Amino acid sequence: MIDKVYCADVKPELEGQRVKLAGWVYRKREVGKKVFIVLRDSSGIVQVVFSKDLGEDTYREAKKLGIESSVIIEGTVKADPRAPTGAEVQADKLEVIQNVDFFPITKDASPEFLLDVRHLHLRSPKVASIMKVKGTLMQAAREWLIQNGWYEVFPPILVTGAVEGGSTLFKLKYFDRYAYLSQSAQLYLEAAIFGLEKVWSLTPSFRAEKSRTRRHLTEFWHLELEAAWMDLWDIMKVEEELVSYMVQRTLELRKSDIETFRKDLTTLKNAVPPFPRISYDEAIDILQSKGVQIEWGEDMGADEERVLTEEFEAPFFVYGYPKHIKAFYMKEDPEDPRKVLAADMLAPEGYGEIIGGSQREDDYNKLVQRILEEGMNPEDYQWYLDLRKYGSVPHSGFGLGLERLVAWVLKLDHVRWATLFPRTPSRLYP
Numbered sequence: 001m002i003d004k005v006y007c008a009d010v011k012p013e014l015e016g017q018r019v020k021l022a023g024w025v026y027r028k029r030e031v032g033k034k035v036f037i038v039l040r041d042s043s044g045i046v047q048v049v050f051s052k053d054l055g056e057d058t059y060r061e062a063k064k065l066g067i068e069s070s071v072i073i074e075g076t077v078k079a080d081p082r083a084p085t086g087a088e089v090q091a092d093k094l095e096v097i098q099n100v101d102f103f104p105i106t107k108d109a110s111p112e113f114l115l116d117v118r119h120l121h122l123r124s125p126k127v128a129s130i131m132k133v134k135g136t137l138m139q140a141a142r143e144w145l146i147q148n149g150w151y152e153v154f155p156p157i158l159v160t161g162a163v164e165g166g167s168t169l170f171k172l173k174y175f176d177r178y179a180y181l182s183q184s185a186q187l188y189l190e191a192a193i194f195g196l197e198k199v200w201s202l203t204p205s206f207r208a209e210k211s212r213t214r215r216h217l218t219e220f221w222h223l224e225l226e227a228a229w230m231d232l233w234d235i236m237k238v239e240e241e242l243v244s245y246m247v248q249r250t251l252e253l254r255k256s257d258i259e260t261f262r263k264d265l266t267t268l269k270n271a272v273p274p275f276p277r278i279s280y281d282e283a284i285d286i287l288q289s290k291g292v293q294i295e296w297g298e299d300m301g302a303d304e305e306r307v308l309t310e311e312f313e314a315p316f317f318v319y320g321y322p323k324h325i326k327a328f329y330m331k332e333d334p335e336d337p338r339k340v341l342a343a344d345m346l347a348p349e350g351y352g353e354i355i356g357g358s359q360r361e362d363d364y365n366k367l368v369q370r371i372l373e374e375g376m377n378p379e380d381y382q383w384y385l386d387l388r389k390y391g392s393v394p395h396s397g398f399g400l401g402l403e404r405l406v407a408w409v410l411k412l413d414h415v416r417w418a419t420l421f422p423r424t425p426s427r428l429y430p
């Protein structure tokens with residue numbers, strides 16, 4: 001590994017010190033007998049100046065550099081308030097690893113083109129910031145989960161049944177039969193709680209969703225928790241504590257990256273327990289009072305949720321959905337058989353659902369009945385039904401879409417920007 005310093009470490013207080021940098025040419029301009037390079041590495045940028053009087057050959061080499069050329073540079077730090085970061089490096093040594101004559105990404109590149117060359121776009125400082133924030137959100141999640149006694153488990157991705165409806169399954173050949181790509185690890189986490197009680201997993205989940213919205217991917221990263229002995233209200237408290245910790249910790253560690261995308265941090269700072277809670281009934285009343293055409297019993301889509309989020313300045317819960325619009329595994333509300341003990345967490349500012357969760361049906365016969373009601377075959381879920389035969393317990397869980405959380409935290413206009421290589425109905429390459 002090259003013994004180098006990072007661009008972000010070149011600060012005015014290093015004035016006069018000799019440094020070695022390795023990175024890529026991010027910007028370049030020539031002024032008089034000087035070449036100004038903005039060098040980029042994983043930490044950020046720094047200005048590097050090549051002047052004739054510090055070496056004719058080096059100056060001539062620098063003049064030939066193209067955008068995204070990979071270089072190793074040595075020179076002396078000089079504090080300069082005119083430099084983008086308040087200091088620059090006056091270079092006297094340049095090793096060109098690979099000169100780039102033409103880099104295909106230009107300032108006016110369209111979103112679709114940037115996705116076509118996603119493998120090259122990943123290197124941009126803004127995309128790097130998104131990935132750092134995403135990684136820090138998960139670092140925070142892990143911190144909280146470990147501190148609070150949750151066990152990480154590693155569920156299968158090749159499965160034999162639907163969790164969230166058969167219409168969004170990806171089917172694939174599996175030797176002499178068929179398998180599906182997992183829509184959610186939930187059912188396997190439910191099996192794990194009988195030994196570990198509180199479990200979590202981060203897995204890719206797959207949905208053959210044809211809906212081309214700004215919040216749907218066909219492959220997304222899914223943070224899921226499942227806990228024995230917890231009811232819906234317990235798991236909602238877990239959700240708000242976890243999300244609050246993730247957001248506040250990421251604000252603490254990645255504030256400058258977040259501020260690259262949003263100046264107003266109010267809603268993020270508001271993400272502290274208790275999050276507001278409204279019932280589905282109240283949500284319908286609010287939407288109808290705002291002129292939205294929606295009747296009790298109908299599902300809320302992205303548009304309805306967007307309107308609903310206008311009422312809040314923090315993430316909030318909607319609980320108590322009608323049974324017929326929710327999944328087979330959700331426990332019927334003992335106080336109202338039309339409803340299930342389910343709650344979604346919605347992010348403000350129009351982002352809507354980031355978490356889907358519920359208390360699970362823990363009665364064997366009722367679960368069989370729900371499976372039949374949904375037109376599914378109980379034989380396909382025999383192993384899952386066994387969990388209700390051998391020491392069944394009340395239990396609850398939820399799934400958080402990581403890209404959706406990132407999209408809200410950074411106010412992205414589409415979840416596709418929150419993942420390394422987005423997968424949508426029309427995009428499978430690169």
Ligand SMILES: NC(=O)C[C@H]([NH3+])C(=O)NS(=O)(=O)OC[C@H]1O[C@@H](n2cnc3c(N)ncnc32)[C@H](O)[C@@H]1O
Pocket residue numbers: 163164183184185186207209215216217218219220222224225353354355356357358397398399400401402403404415
């Ligand atoms: N363990 C559980 O209880 C999870 C449960 N089986 C489940 O999958 N619920 S969910 O379908 O609402 O999906 C959970 C979250 O997963 C995200 N999600 C769900 N579908 C998508 C798509 N297509 N793209 C991106 N993100 C998605 C979104 O934030 C949802 O709130």
Ligand SMILES: [Mg+2]
Pocket residue numbers: 344353355356
């Ligand atoms: Mg959902």
